[in-house]
Amino acid sequence: MNNSDVYNDLTLYITPENFYIEPVGQDSLVIIDRTTETVNVQRNVGQIPAANSKKDFCGFLGTINLLAGRYLVIATQRQLVGYIAGHAIWRLAKAELVPYCRSTLHLNQEQIADNNTQLSMIEFVLSTPYIYFSYSYDLTHTLQRLHDISPEFWSQSLVDRADQRFVWNGHLLKGLKRPDLRNFCLPLLHGFISINQCRINGLDFTWAIVSRRGIYRAGTRLFRRGIDRDGNVANFVETEQIIDFRNDRASFVQIRGSIPLYWNQLPDLRIKPPPSIMDIDPQEQTLACGKHLESTMAIYGKQVLVDLVDQHGAEGALEKSFRDAVKNLNISSVKYEPFDFHSECRKMRWDRLSILMDRIAPDLEENGFFLILRDGSLSSLQEGVFRTNCVDCLDRTNVVQSMLAHRNLEIVFRKLQILTQNATLENQISFEMLFKNVWADNADIISTQYSGTRALKTDFTRTGKRTKMGLIQDGVNSLVRYYKNNFTDGFRQDAIDLFLGNGEISVPMKVERGWRYVTFPSVLLIAMAMFVASAVFPQRYSTESLMYLLFWGSMVAATATTIFRYGKEFIDRPRLTEI
Known part of the structure; x- marks a missing residue:
């Protein structure tokens, strides 16, 4: 294994005094004192005593402090997703929490109940579809970022060199990012990954989608909206489309995120509570929007802001405020592109999305894509990004992102001579079916993580047209969303905040009702x-x-x-x- 790779097969030995973590086939040994919580790394010379129990596991995810004390968090089951650039990518199938304390006698009954609730919260986050990891590949970075980073980057551990915006167990690994633990700490990515072996015109290639869900201002659909004072927005997701053809590797990146203003849409039992812009000075709104755009420009370059919200009613007020903020900022490398999705596509006229696609086609060419050839030479860079949003950044957003990804694929396939210059993907029936289903799966998973249900409008993504059965399914999903957003999302939001280190563990978990x-x-x-x-x-x-x-x-x-x-x-x- 490389010096920065993470150990993938380990054994946990549990004694009354210590935890011993032994990597299979290695001479390192981690000893954790269960009382003082100190962590030491030693050379394994057979000092493990007779243990009360032992457990084989496949990844050290960190530790977390709950009401009863600290818990060890380990990955115990995994599923292979596929390979990117020759590196195995895994999906977390099961994780366990092992308590440092040998009993809960130091807690009263109410505290025991609260601790059990906190445990269920951590387990809930770890079981939310889907969490991914790799022992040797930087899943949190795009291919272009991995190419641009300095040589010193590669001397760091996998968790240290990861993009911290997307490391979901960063709080669990806090205090453990030490040189002697570099091969133990396994960073986790929350989002969606699909890796597929494909063939077009007799040519084999790998096509992958990697969606990375951000940890800043993370949460549930109605309790996390808009922007915070650091410029982070709710439901920020970076989606990368990767093509690997005979070691020629192409990458196309898009981002989505809540409208970067101070606004909310708190649940109140109404079917669709109207979004509300906070009573904040317009100049402060503009400054917050500018902070977000500046931070994303530093990473992605030029931006095309595709805004799909309604241009009337409560959504219209949001659209106008966003438009005004961008206009007042007057950033030359930022272009605002509004498209009233519901109005333009009413009466199931989704073919009218071609109007938007034709408008932004020049931007697609100008932004470009990343392409590195098999000989190591750089063919092209992606110099700009599409930032797409609707109100939820789920359903409408995913439809448009999939269409942009489709157009990019045709450009890349022609560049790599997988397609001839005049050919289109529509004639590749089997690949078209795969493409639509994967993007619909991406929509469903990102939506489940944020709203609690599968996405709406995926019948269009899967089939290319809007159907009556799709409308019925959307109705069912909308009802489930209504129930979850009103009656279960407080628990889900607390679970995410506790996992990410944003919540106080001492807060009583029992809700006092009027x-x-x-x-x-x-x-x-x-x-x-x-x-x-x-x-x-x-x-x-x-x-x-x-x-x-x-x-x-x-x-x-x-x-x-x-x-x-x-x-x-x-x-x-x-x-x-x-x-």
Whole structure:
């Protein structure tokens, strides 16, 4: 193995005093004192005593401090996804937490319950689809960044040289990024990876999609919107499309992220709570937007801001504020490209997306793509990036990103002579089907991580057209989103914040509810039951039965109205951080 590679097969020995981590076939040994929590690395000369138990595992992910004390976090099962540039890429299949403390006798019953809740939160994040890692490849970097980095970069450990924006267990590895632990610490990527062996015109190549979900301002759909004071936006995702043809390697990168302004859209039991721009001085909004664009320009170069939100109503106010901020910044290398997706494509006229594609086609050519040839020579660089957003940066965004990726593929395939100059991908039926399904899978996974459900509008991504069955499926997903965003996302947001080190472990996990939380839903259920009984059971309707029906119907309406009036009291809100 290379000096910076991470050990991939290890054994954990557990004694009452220590943890011993032994890499298979290596002479290093990590000894962790379970009481003082000190970590030492020694040469393995057989000093492991008789252990209470031992466990084989495939990756050291770090440690985390919860209410009961510190826990060791290890990867115990993995699944091979494929190979990028000859390096194996794995998906985390199972992880375990091993407590330093031998008992919870130092906690009272309430604290034990809170600790169990925190454990379930960490386990929830580790089981959210999907988390990836590699023992030898820098998954957090694009091919172009790996090419641009200085020689000193390669002398660092895998976790030290990773792009920290995308290292999801950075908090777990805090304090462990030491030279003597360089081969133990395994960085994790959260997002989506698909690696596929393909053939077009008798030519074999690898086509891969790597989506990297950012850790800054990470969270759930309605509790994390907009920008923070450091210029980080919610649901920031970098997606790289990679082609490897006989060791000629091409890369095309796109980014998505919440509108870079101060705004929110907190759940309140309404089907679609309107987005609200925070009452902040417009100049401060512009400065925050500028900070975000400056930081992304430093990494990606020129930017085309493809804004897909509605240009009327509550979304229209957001669109106007974003447009005004970009106009006021007046950055020559930033281009604002609005497209009212819902208005332009109403009545299932999704063919009108070609209007947008034709408008930004010159930018696609100008931004370029990264291409390094098999002899090591650099053929081209990507000098700009498309930053696409809708309100959620999920459904509409993924449709447009997949279309941009498709057009880039045709350019790359012609450059590599996989396609002739006048040929198009539409005639490559098997590859077209694969392409559409992979991008739809990308949409589903990124959406599940942010909103809790699969993406909407993926019937278009999978088939190239909008269907009635797709509309029905979108309706089902929208209802599930409504339930999760209102009644389970407080837990999900707390889980993400705890995992990333943004939440206080001492905060009580039990939620204190007001009297309305129990009273009004109980009254509503009783009223609904009585209304149904009054409507169903009478053999014939009389004035009395109609009065009962009217009364209980009025009770249902009045109680439901009251619940929606105080909607914010009924939602599942985060506990660990201020929203």
